[in-house]
Amino acid sequence: MKNSTLSGKKGFHFSQRTNEVISRTLSYLGLIILALIWIVPILWIVLSALRTETNPDGSIIGIVTSNYFPNQMGGQNFVDLFNGTFYGVKHAFIRWMINTLIIAVIDCIISTFLILSVAYCMSKLRFKMRKPFMNITMILGLFPGFMSMIAIYYLLKSIGLAGNTAESAYLNIIGLILAYSAGAGMGFQVAKGFFDVIPSSLVESAKLDGCSNFKIFLKIILPLSKPIIIYTALMSFTAPWMDFIFAKVIIGEGAPECWTVSVGLYSLMFGAQSNANYFTQFAAGCVCVGIPIVALFMFLQKYYVEGVTAGAVKG
Amino acid sequence: MSDAMQSVNKDEPKAKENIFKRIFTAIGHFFVMFGKGFVNFFVNLFHRVVDFFVEFFRRFVDGSIGTKLSHFIFGAGSFYHKQYIKGALFLLLQVAIILFMVLCPEVNSTPYGYKALANLVLHGNPTMVFDPATLKTIPADDSKLFLLFGLVTIIVIILYILIWLLNIKSSYKADQDLKAGRKPTTFKQDWNTLLDSKFHIMMLTPTCIAALVFTVIPTIFMICIAFTTYNTVDMNAASTAYEKNLFHWNGFNNFVDIFQGNTSLGKEIGARFLPVLGWTAIWAVFATFTCYFGGILLAILINKKGIKFKKVFRVIFILTIAIPQFISLLAMRNILNGEGPINQILKNLGWITNSIGFLGNNAVGDDPTLAKVMVIVINMWLGVPYTMLMTSGILMNIPSDLYEAARVDGASKTKMLFKITFPYIIFVTTPYLISSFVGNINSFNTIFLLTGGGPAVTGGTYVAGETDLLVTWLYKLTINNGEFNTGAIIGILTFAITATITLISYRRSKAYKEEDTFQ
Numbered sequence: 001m002k003n004s005t006l007s008g009k010k011g012f013h014f015s016q017r018t019n020e021v022i023s024r025t026l027s028y029l030g031l032i033i034l035a036l037i038w039i040v041p042i043l044w045i046v047l048s049a050l051r052t053e054t055n056p057d058g059s060i061i062g063i064v065t066s067n068y069f070p071n072q073m074g075g076q077n078f079v080d081l082f083n084g085t086f087y088g089v090k091h092a093f094i095r096w097m098i099n100t101l102i103i104a105v106i107d108c109i110i111s112t113f114l115i116l117s118v119a120y121c122m123s124k125l126r127f128k129m130r131k132p133f134m135n136i137t138m139i140l141g142l143f144p145g146f147m148s149m150i151a152i153y154y155l156l157k158s159i160g161l162a163g164n165t166a167e168s169a170y171l172n173i174i175g176l177i178l179a180y181s182a183g184a185g186m187g188f189q190v191a192k193g194f195f196d197v198i199p200s201s202l203v204e205s206a207k208l209d210g211c212s213n214f215k216i217f218l219k220i221i222l223p224l225s226k227p228i229i230i231y232t233a234l235m236s237f238t239a240p241w242m243d244f245i246f247a248k249v250i251i252g253e254g255a256p257e258c259w260t261v262s263v264g265l266y267s268l269m270f271g272a273q274s275n276a277n278y279f280t281q282f283a284a285g286c287v288c289v290g291i292p293i294v295a296l297f298m299f300l301q302k303y304y305v306e307g308v309t310a311g312a313v314k315g
Numbered sequence: 316m317s318d319a320m321q322s323v324n325k326d327e328p329k330a331k332e333n334i335f336k337r338i339f340t341a342i343g344h345f346f347v348m349f350g351k352g353f354v355n356f357f358v359n360l361f362h363r364v365v366d367f368f369v370e371f372f373r374r375f376v377d378g379s380i381g382t383k384l385s386h387f388i389f390g391a392g393s394f395y396h397k398q399y400i401k402g403a404l405f406l407l408l409q410v411a412i413i414l415f416m417v418l419c420p421e422v423n424s425t426p427y428g429y430k431a432l433a434n435l436v437l438h439g440n441p442t443m444v445f446d447p448a449t450l451k452t453i454p455a456d457d458s459k460l461f462l463l464f465g466l467v468t469i470i471v472i473i474l475y476i477l478i479w480l481l482n483i484k485s486s487y488k489a490d491q492d493l494k495a496g497r498k499p500t501t502f503k504q505d506w507n508t509l510l511d512s513k514f515h516i517m518m519l520t521p522t523c524i525a526a527l528v529f530t531v532i533p534t535i536f537m538i539c540i541a542f543t544t545y546n547t548v549d550m551n552a553a554s555t556a557y558e559k560n561l562f563h564w565n566g567f568n569n570f571v572d573i574f575q576g577n578t579s580l581g582k583e584i585g586a587r588f589l590p591v592l593g594w595t596a597i598w599a600v601f602a603t604f605t606c607y608f609g610g611i612l613l614a615i616l617i618n619k620k621g622i623k624f625k626k627v628f629r630v631i632f633i634l635t636i637a638i639p640q641f642i643s644l645l646a647m648r649n650i651l652n653g654e655g656p657i658n659q660i661l662k663n664l665g666w667i668t669n670s671i672g673f674l675g676n677n678a679v680g681d682d683p684t685l686a687k688v689m690v691i692v693i694n695m696w697l698g699v700p701y702t703m704l705m706t707s708g709i710l711m712n713i714p715s716d717l718y719e720a721a722r723v724d725g726a727s728k729t730k731m732l733f734k735i736t737f738p739y740i741i742f743v744t745t746p747y748l749i750s751s752f753v754g755n756i757n758s759f760n761t762i763f764l765l766t767g768g769g770p771a772v773t774g775g776t777y778v779a780g781e782t783d784l785l786v787t788w789l790y791k792l793t794i795n796n797g798e799f800n801t802g803a804i805i806g807i808l809t810f811a812i813t814a815t816i817t818l819i820s821y822r823r824s825k826a827y828k829e830e831d832t833f834q
Contacts, residue, residue, distance in 0.1 A: 024621055031616060035631045038696065042634055044656065045646045068656055114525070117518040125515045133519070138821075140526070142813045143534050144757050144786050147806035150793060151533030154459050158422050182529035185522030212507070213514035242639040245759065249794075262641050269645065279649065286642040297637035298630065308701070309708035 044068065045290075048283035052076045077284040084281065086264070087256035087273055093285055095257055096264040099173060103260060104240045106177050111184035111236035112229065119191035120217050124203055137186045149249055152179055162250050169255035176250045176260075180240060193310040194228040195221065231307030234300055241293055261289050345819045374487045382486040389479065392486020396499040405482045412475045416468075425460040427468055435465035437543070439561040457560040462539055466532050540803040541569060547797030569800050583775040584801060587788075592812075594687070595784045599755040601691045602698070607748060609695055610702020611740055615732070617703070618710055629707075632700040640697065644764035647693050648674060675770035675781060683770050683781035690782055694761050705747070706740055713739050749820045753813045759786045777801075785809045 051070035086092040121127075122134060156162035161175030198221065206216050222229070240247070244262040251258050253272070265285045268278045297304060375383060381395025390405030419428030426434070439456030489499035500508070509517050544550075545562040572581035573588070617628050635643055649655050653670035661667045672681030673689050713736065721731050741748070762768065768780030768787050777796060779788040785805055793802035 020621070024619075027616055027619055027622060031622070031628055034613070035628060038631055038635060038700075041643065041646050041650055041696075042638065044650060045642070068660075114522050118522050121515045121518045127515045130515075137526075138817070139814065140530050140534060142753065142817060143537075143810050144789060144806050146759070146786060146790055146793070147537040147803060147810075148530060148533035150799070151463070151536040152529055154463055154536075155528070155533065158425075158460055158463065179529060182525035184525075186526055186530065212511035214510035214517075217514070238639075242641065244641045245763070245790075262639065266641060266645070269649075282645075286646070290638045290642055293639060294634065294637040297633065301630075301633065305704055305708060308705045 045283050045286050047073075048280055049077055049287045050074065051280050051283075077280045078288070081281045081284045081288075086268060087271075089257045092256065092264060093261075093288075096259050096261040097288070099258060100240055100260040100262075103173060103177055103180070104237050107180045107184075107240055108233050108237040110177075110181035111239075112233045114181065114185035115188050115191050115232050115236075116222075116225070116229065117217075118185045119188040119195055120221060122188060123192045123195035124198075124200070124216075124221065125213065137188075141186060146245075149246060153249055156250065163252050163254070165252075165254040169258045172251045172255055172258050176240075176247060179246065179250055180243075181236075184236060190307055190310055191225075191228050191232055194225065194307070197310070198224055227303045227306040228310065230300055230303040231310075234296065234304060235307070238293055238296070241289060261285070265289070341819060349818075374483060377490075378483075378487050379490045379493075382483065382490055385483050385486045386479075389482045392482065392489065396486065396489040396493075398489065398499060398502065398505075400502040401485065401505065405478065405485075408478050409475075412471060412478075415471060422464075423457070423460060425457060425464055427464050427471075429468075431461070431464040431468040434461040437461055437561075437563050458543075458545070458562045459560070462543075463532075463536055466535055466539075470527065470532065537803045537806060540799050541807055542566060543800055545799040546801065547799075565800070569804055573801070573804060579775065580777055580798070580801065583777045586774070587772070587778045591779045591783055591785060591788055594782070595756055598687075598691070598758075598784060599752055602694045602755040602758065602761075603748065603752045605691060605695045606698030607702050607751070609699040610704075611706050611737070613699055613703040614706040614710055615736065618707055629704075632703055635697055635700050636704070640760050641764055643697065644693075644760065647696075648765055651689065672770070674766045681770040686766055686770055686782050690762065690765055693765060694758075697761070705744070709740055709743055710736070746821075749817060753817055756784070756809065756813055757786050758784065759790065762787045763790065 047068070047070055050073040052074040053070055053072040081093050082091065084092065089095060122130065153162050156175040156179065160168075161171050161178065164171050202220060203216055206220055211219070240260060241262065243260075244266060247260040248263045248266070251260070251263065256264070256267075259267070265282055268274060268282045268285070375386060378385075379392070379395065381392035384391035384395070385393075388406070389409035390402035393399070393402030393405060416428045419426040419430045421427070425431075434456075437458050439458050439461060492499050542565060543562045544565045550560070550562060572578055573584050576582040576585045613632070616622075617625055622628075650657055651673040652658070653672060657673070658667075658670040661671070671685075673685060675681040675683065675686035717735050717739075718731060721735060726734065762782055762784050766780070766782045768783035768791065770781045772778045772780055777792065777798065779791070783791070786809065789802045789805045789809070792798045792805065
């Protein structure tokens, strides 16, 4: 009946049913085309990782190929990647993966702790320095990260935690962990947005019962904040896998055995000893990094979405 | 939430006013507020300083003998009030800092302490010195470390003053407690206060220390660098090998050079600055709004009634968020490479004979406009899913009675989209829009990994490429060219731009003004 009033205004009109079928088909069509656009580059990396054929002239197939789908597939690239010696480091890729894992785990623990504690203070406590603190973090966040990156490098270097080579190169990893997690507390906005939504009445009534702020944080706020804890942990765990430039500057060219996986893979393609023929191995490396991270995201999708939505409202 | 909606409706007639008029009013308003704030700041500061000194002398006169002694020996007041642990802590800090200042511990043969303050004039010793007494060579000085250690020492002095004031305050409070007939607090009581009414001090201290060391000091360091002669080209041209680590204060000469173009470096930078700034602005606007509206449309499409496999579609789009950016960006770069599959396929089809330089990193003479468009399009590929996820949640929160009412009034679907859905989402996500705009101005990864700034622009060593943003230019100037001082200037200018944008928009956004409304 709504339809009749609407179609009365214009002369010709499809029935509502046909209208809906058409719009639904168009929507599906649009979604499928978009999904294809989104998948093609990713699938190409996966296919390149599995590519084992050689070019017609016998050379190893690198990036130069006109076939989207490979003629021969197999796991040879993965075997080569894991056994390969790159930049003079035996089993380099495995070492890069282990380095990144160590950095990610430690960074995750420290960052999550710092972010949650700052966010709680900013959201639920009221004190004199609160507004100034928030404004200062906002202003500091506006400086381009690179400006401070170089200074951080010299700072770490002066205490022996960056720019080391050979035996003491592992110290660079400690430096990188410090650099990653030190700034974490300033990224409290998303978690604060989440805490803001927890009713203040809960906190007030606990206070009347004689709970200290520490106990309120531990016994009331934290148990209610599972989604944001998981979101924060996920973000800080994945950051070292995704970051590239910071790791490159802090760890440096001189210590390839301490590179993170992103620096290593980038150097395979574009570094000093790069080789276009490494492309399939590079792709295999990308798959090795991508699968665990994607799995983690999918597994924790619910929490991720919740965090993103909280971040949307509070910036 | 419905309150929010009503205020959007209230604002609607305003939106029909001339948009330029609104922008100009906003900017004018900003400067008026800025001026007022500026004056108020100094008036307040003056009052605070006067209050502080009045309070300070009152404490000294009124205080017990312990409080008076606290002005010279840290923790004396605490010992006087039998708060031994606290007093020991204060004393320990004082001794440690004084030793630090006097003994001047050396790292990499560069001293901290009072010598570091003296070194801040940046008059380094350019040659190695052989000390016959100890049979050791003292290496040549390094100005970077001079500056850095000087800053650290200044921060330590500030900390010393803060601890000094804290120790006086603590002793005076114990005096007051005694006068009021209470016992001075025990260490256990102090500890419990730290867990309760002063819990924020406990929670914020680690972050403050970390931020001080890894954000504040480095930022000040780089700002200082802008006023020095720190560039490796000039330093490498120095007469001896050891002078390569020395630079000096240069006042505002670097800034003057860029604006007047006295040297070839200044000319090149000055000539490219406005084009790069323009492209950074275009990039930030397009990158923000294409992703934003693309994401909203995609969210509406996926969440449409009757669409099945919602989860499958969502997962496909989330893939680009989950895959590390350096992988997906490098994959894109390789796909669009001169020898990559897209060019090969086009060649095989016979449509082109020479590779197209989509991303301008193949050869000189690539089309800059094409590269710019490609960068924005690929950025959509990365950014749309994020906004999609974000707005999906918000879409479900839009009160359905709004749509009901609109339907009763006979509004069409497009009209509902523009009159309800968009205004609602924009209202809720304004803070995100601002921060993502600023984030895009500083978006390093996308440009660096996709085009590396190409296509190259001829005309000198320091010129930025066609797609270089201010940040990637800053990176190139410092890491590739070693022009640390010029890079720092670019960084300061970038900060000035982002800070102005943020201040204007945040101050006007409702989320800032009504921070407590949802609690």
